[in-house]
Amino acid sequence: MPNCSTTYMGLQLRNPIIVASSGLSKNIDRIKECEHAGAGAVVLKSLFEEVLAQKDFGLKEGTVDHTEAYDYYLAHMELLYGASDYTDLIKQAKAETAIPVIASVNCVSGKWWPDFARQIEGAGADAIELNVFATATDLTFDGRRMEELYYEILSAAKQKVGIPVALKISPYFSSLPNVAVEFGQRGLDGLVLFNRFTQPDIDINALSLKTTFSFSSRDEVHLPLRWTALMSHYLPYDICATTGVKTSEDVIKLLLAGASSVQLASVLYKEGLESIAPMVAGLEQWMSEKGFESVADFRGKLSFHRADDAAQYLRAQFMEKISEVE
Numbered sequence: 001m002p003n004c005s006t007t008y009m010g011l012q013l014r015n016p017i018i019v020a021s022s023g024l025s026k027n028i029d030r031i032k033e034c035e036h037a038g039a040g041a042v043v044l045k046s047l048f049e050e051v052l053a054q055k056d057f058g059l060k061e062g063t064v065d066h067t068e069a070y071d072y073y074l075a076h077m078e079l080l081y082g083a084s085d086y087t088d089l090i091k092q093a094k095a096e097t098a099i100p101v102i103a104s105v106n107c108v109s110g111k112w113w114p115d116f117a118r119q120i121e122g123a124g125a126d127a128i129e130l131n132v133f134a135t136a137t138d139l140t141f142d143g144r145r146m147e148e149l150y151y152e153i154l155s156a157a158k159q160k161v162g163i164p165v166a167l168k169i170s171p172y173f174s175s176l177p178n179v180a181v182e183f184g185q186r187g188l189d190g191l192v193l194f195n196r197f198t199q200p201d202i203d204i205n206a207l208s209l210k211t212t213f214s215f216s217s218r219d220e221v222h223l224p225l226r227w228t229a230l231m232s233h234y235l236p237y238d239i240c241a242t243t244g245v246k247t248s249e250d251v252i253k254l255l256l257a258g259a260s261s262v263q264l265a266s267v268l269y270k271e272g273l274e275s276i277a278p279m280v281a282g283l284e285q286w287m288s289e290k291g292f293e294s295v296a297d298f299r300g301k302l303s304f305h306r307a308d309d310a311a312q313y314l315r316a317q318f319m320e321k322i323s324e325v326e
């Protein structure tokens, strides 16, 4: 039987499948279910920075700098935890499960949460994933400043904690490889490619705005696949691929591209946690068929720097494929 264990940010995972931050990991019963279903690790439902800002500083809605993001989150996301509930959940998860537990903080700035990161570490979390997203609406806020916001957030976390720190980012960077290398220089341990967002919409009858939510589709896996393949070879830290991962075939592709692990949410909501076991079995079977004894035997084998026809990763407007449809 091949060994499908892997390491992610120095953590030992029995297999590369991580339950992504979501309601699937929001309480101890669900975390135990994830472990029981065979997950390699779990990322807890995010604690939102706004909760810390409110709790620690008595802020009222609207007094945080990032008012748009603040209103958005309060209106559309469930604020599940207070800060102490969160550390209690980490302690309980560490006491009652054996898989790595990665805490998650949803950050819009480096302001409120870095001190709390220490409490997360003190509670026993194996790592922290920082889910960063800021919308540039200020015309003077240029691309470099946006990147610096990420660097500040990362540096603030690295100064506070000794456990590994991952960044979960969006694909919207003008030069992601450059930014990814700078993350490495600031001590990043893992990069999660990519976060998936709710999207705005307009109700044309009510003449009002609304927010949409949908589970990811299988086609979405190609974006993390491309960027994992393009960057995995030279980054000094691990890539964890997420968005659109549905089957063992997707998991295998992302490992071949160079990911060390993958995160799943939508498929687990739609098909249940019981879909993890067949995915692990599919990975093991494929490894047996191909003669790979460990994940290290094939991880990154088809990354941009190792694949024979690597230019495929660059063809975003591939005339031959488009003309097949035309």
Ligand SMILES: Cc1cc2nc3c(=O)[nH]c(=O)nc-3n(C[C@H](O)[C@H](O)[C@H](O)COP(=O)(O)O)c2cc1C
Residues within 6 Å of the ligand: 020, 021, 022, 023, 045, 046, 104, 106, 131, 168, 194, 195, 196, 215, 216, 217, 242, 243, 244, 245, 263, 264, 265, 266, 267, 269
């Ligand atoms: C219901 C739901 C809740 C989520 N909540 C969070 C969250 O609190 N923090 C976060 O970083 N990502 C959150 N996500 C995003 C997932 O962690 C994941 O990155 C995204 O759904 C892409 O993976 P998928 O294609 O397997 O769904 C959520 C996703 C879903 C479906």
